[in-house]
Amino acid sequence: MLRIDGITRRFGEVTALDDVSLEIGQGEFFALLGPSGCGKTTLLRIIAGFETPDRGTVTLDGDDLLAKPPNRRPISLMFQSYALFPHMTVAKNVAYGLEREKLPRQEVKQRVGEVLETVGLSAHAGRRPAQLSGGQRQRVALARSIVKRPRLLLLDEPLSALDKKVRADMQLELKRLQHEVGITFVVVTHDQEEAMSLADRIAVFDNGRVRQVDEPVALYERPRSPFVADFVGANNLFHGTAGGLDGIKSDEFGMLAGTPLEDLEAGAPALLAVRPEKIELAGESANRGLKGSVLDVSFYGGVSHISVEVPGRDKPVLVAVQGAGSVEAGAKVRVRWKAEDAVIMAVDA
Structure with missing residues (x-):
């Protein structure tokens, strides 16, 4: 019209x-x-x-x-x-x-x-x-x-x-x-x-x-640019280079699992975005995930936001869980996600 x-x-x-x-x-x-x-x-x-x-x-x-x-x-x-x-x-x-x-x-x-x-x-x-x-x-x-x-x-x-x-x-x-x-x-x-x-x-x-x-x-x-990924809702953003269909390669964390939105040339600058509700918290002894410690747990009624400090990352990783959080500040944890729950895009999009 x-x-x-x-x-x-x-x-x-x-x-x-x-x-x-x-x-x-x-x-x-x-x-x-x-x-x-x-x-x-x-x-x-x-x-x-x-x-x-x-x-x-x-x-x-x-x-x-x-x-x-x-x-x-x-x-x-x-x-x-x-x-x-x-x-x-x-x-x-x-x-x-x-x-x-x-x-x-x-x-x-x-x-x-x-x-x-x-x-x-x-x-x-x-x-x-x-x-x-x-x-x-x-x-x-x-x-x-x-x-x-x-x-x-x-x-x-x-x-x-x-x-x-x-x-x-x-x-x-x-x-x-x-x-x-x-x-x-x-x-x-x-x-x-x-x-x-x-x-x-x-x-x-x-x-x-x-x-x-x-x-x-x-x-x-499915945000298609870094700006949209950062502006629309809360997101955890990781910088690296395209590593094919498996994810992105990060200097700090090695290979991070994700799904590219489009074909990216191997080695090209890329960004991985994963929503807080898509991240899972696991114990420190779990066999995969990024190691970190809980900074803060904020309860918002139906959902809790958990901030996790991960060494090598400037900003805490934000995790959203239903109901009251089951961890306390200071707890040692791992944060992880499934490849299909994280999207990868070109940095110059």
Whole structure:
């Protein structure tokens, strides 16, 4: 539905977007994920019409989107701050865009009623934003965005102003609403958990470039570049050289087992990434694994994070286990993993 082709945007010496190309399908929940300053919000503003690219095209259903002013694009943008009118009721806030289009009063009333029912705010139609919780204000902003029935809804860090519990609830709500209203959602976020829980597909940005586009599970389990491996979720990274199909050769630890994502020339610089939950702890007397000592055990309710200091490695190896950890700080252990649970990639990817 939405095709972004070769978009480049520079601000003086800074290149915010560097030849970005993406395709987003009808009814898809698509996330633009990356650290602050990576270009994801600039791309959102170009789609919305608030920025003009230096080069490239954006088409919606084959029509040139860049040729249309912002108010003529079938797009709604939900701001991070929600930008609600404090002096208007919930119903008036939601109706504002429809009234500006001079739609019949009865149609406005009907559509506002329907969308407030959808977001569960019918009982709050007469209240003002100051009388609502953060989660309720977020729903008002969402209702105002979808009441105009846009082809595309852009969301800029939509949940960042909410506390953790409300944010988790609203993630489920956003997903439900997106399926219910059938609108294509494009969300900008730097929160990996948010992107993973919401999106059908995720584009990971770094320094104005797209590093990988994939479904959440594939992105997590098969990162295709060192940046994605390090940025998306916790990971244990080991540097070395490609050693064929068996793993990588490390100066400090010898041969480390892993599975290459692509054919790598023997001896080429390579990186092995293994997730904390894929690592197994064994006793010091076990016949394989890297020797180390437990630095710290942190309990997070359903899972424990165990930091293991391994001689020859700058950073501790992070191990995740279900429930409470069964080891204590100072314990001598070995850390090991299966070859199929670790991925190997080229360092210059």
